[in-house]
Amino acid sequence: MAFLLRKPFIFIIISVVLVVLVIQLSGVFAPKPTVVITPSLASSSISMNKNTTLTVIIENKASRPYSVEYHIVGRFNTSQLRFYDKINSAPLPDPVWNGNNYTITYPKVWDMDTGARLNVSVLVKGLDPGINDITYPIFVEVWTDKILVERKSVQLTVKHP
Secondary structure (H helix, E strand, O other), rough: OHHHHHHHHHHHHHHHHHHHHHHHHHHHOOOOOOEEEEEOOOOOEOOOOOEEEEEEEEEEOOOOOOEEEEEEOOOOOOOOEOOOOOOOOOOOOOEEEOOOEEEEOOOOEEEEEEOOOEEEEEEEEEOOOOOOOOEEEEEEEEEOOOOEEEEEEEEEEEEOO
């Protein structure tokens, strides 16, 4: 008799667990993107000592304002690629090696309101790739309130003459 009382309880527990799993896996409760980025290169292939423009669109799609930082990350150093602010042609800070890759932190932090959109353009100068052409993956990151929110990549090929 005791087993018959427990049996419906077990079916109820299993049903609730299955419903929770289905809802979780469907993505209904997945966090909505807060700040999104869209990177693009004016030209994905350049000759040695030539420039291209890396443009990143940063959009705050969250329901509150954020403090936003922009980073450029890769396995390149200042002898391979150089980055300059497109507005005033000032060089961006030298890449900092963190043990895995180099990171350039854009020297400005923005306070972005809800729905704000920002275009950031950086000149990228390809230096001598050596004896062959080389393709650099360039990762762009957006950080909100010191937390990495999104990371995307583009590829730049520098051709040896």
